[in-house]
Amino acid sequence: MVKDLVANSPFINLEFIEAGELFNESNVEKLFDYYKIDSGSVSFNLNRDFVDYRITPFFSTEQISELNINNFDLDSLSYFQVSEFLNHHSFSSIKIEKSDIAVYLQLPDNYDFYLKSLSKKNRHELKRKKRVFEDKFDDFSYEQSKDKTVFDEFITLHRNSTGEKGDYMTEEIEKFYKALFEEDKWAIHYLKHKDSMIAGAFVYETEKVDYLYNSCRDHNLDEFNTGTYLNDQLLQNSIKKSKQYFDFLKGEEKYKFHFGGEVHQLYDLKIKV
Numbered sequence: 001m002v003k004d005l006v007a008n009s010p011f012i013n014l015e016f017i018e019a020g021e022l023f024n025e026s027n028v029e030k031l032f033d034y035y036k037i038d039s040g041s042v043s044f045n046l047n048r049d050f051v052d053y054r055i056t057p058f059f060s061t062e063q064i065s066e067l068n069i070n071n072f073d074l075d076s077l078s079y080f081q082v083s084e085f086l087n088h089h090s091f092s093s094i095k096i097e098k099s100d101i102a103v104y105l106q107l108p109d110n111y112d113f114y115l116k117s118l119s120k121k122n123r124h125e126l127k128r129k130k131r132v133f134e135d136k137f138d139d140f141s142y143e144q145s146k147d148k149t150v151f152d153e154f155i156t157l158h159r160n161s162t163g164e165k166g167d168y169m170t171e172e173i174e175k176f177y178k179a180l181f182e183e184d185k186w187a188i189h190y191l192k193h194k195d196s197m198i199a200g201a202f203v204y205e206t207e208k209v210d211y212l213y214n215s216c217r218d219h220n221l222d223e224f225n226t227g228t229y230l231n232d233q234l235l236q237n238s239i240k241k242s243k244q245y246f247d248f249l250k251g252e253e254k255y256k257f258h259f260g261g262e263v264h265q266l267y268d269l270k271i272k273v
Helices: 002-007 014-023 061-066 079-086 111-117 120-136 148-159 163-168 171-181 219-224 226-240 254-258
Strands: 029-031 035-038 041-044 071-077 093-106 140-145 186-193 196-205 209-217 245-250 262-272
Touching: 002 079, 002 245, 014 171, 071 079, 071 093, 079 262, 111 120, 111 226, 120 219, 120 226, 120 254, 140 226, 148 163, 148 171, 148 186, 148 196, 148 209, 171 186, 171 196, 186 226, 196 226, 209 219, 209 226, 219 226, 226 245, 226 254
Parallel strands: 041 071, 209 245
Antiparallel strands: 029 035, 035 041, 071 262, 093 245, 093 262, 140 186, 186 196, 196 209
């Protein structure tokens, strides 16, 4: 199950790695595209803040010797990846630590089945919040787009967010998102009211899984549950397209569990060769 989430994700694709290279330190040596090596210590190339899943690490005994690798410091691995890597080698010291969690949904065949799978409390609360939204916005649409003007509107809406979310969208981050958006499978899903985006989501779509990489909303409209309504529309869209999973990715936000999310535990792996 979690193997599908990792294998279909954008984070193991070279296009994603290349887009994120603007965040890398220039004085560190890159290794096999996905890694970097510094004084004999190997870690992943991109900062964990931008990457939710990792490629399954593999180094042969010969590579470890020839590259003079002394340590591995690897983050954001699923347990099956940790097991696969350790099964190939014997090391002098191994430390496995629970780190971030991702949250995902295994999707049913239709939306009614999805609602029935929720707890009575969460199902009632979702319906209540949707009524509040629909009572306020009688003229709205749920849309998805690859259009540059929609991308620009998403960036503006994100920058206008309160707190850390608003501060996050720097010019450098925008450049990164733009590079991703120009690749296949990335799209912006959004709620539109009176020609304006009131909530938006940056989504990566595959045949099996849809991934919610980031989202934002007009905080002046928070009392009308725009974020909840957009997430519900995202799930309905994924179910209609017969996706097997919807992945909220890293983060322990409560709303993910209100939608019925399950925990995908990730691990950090520290090794002395």
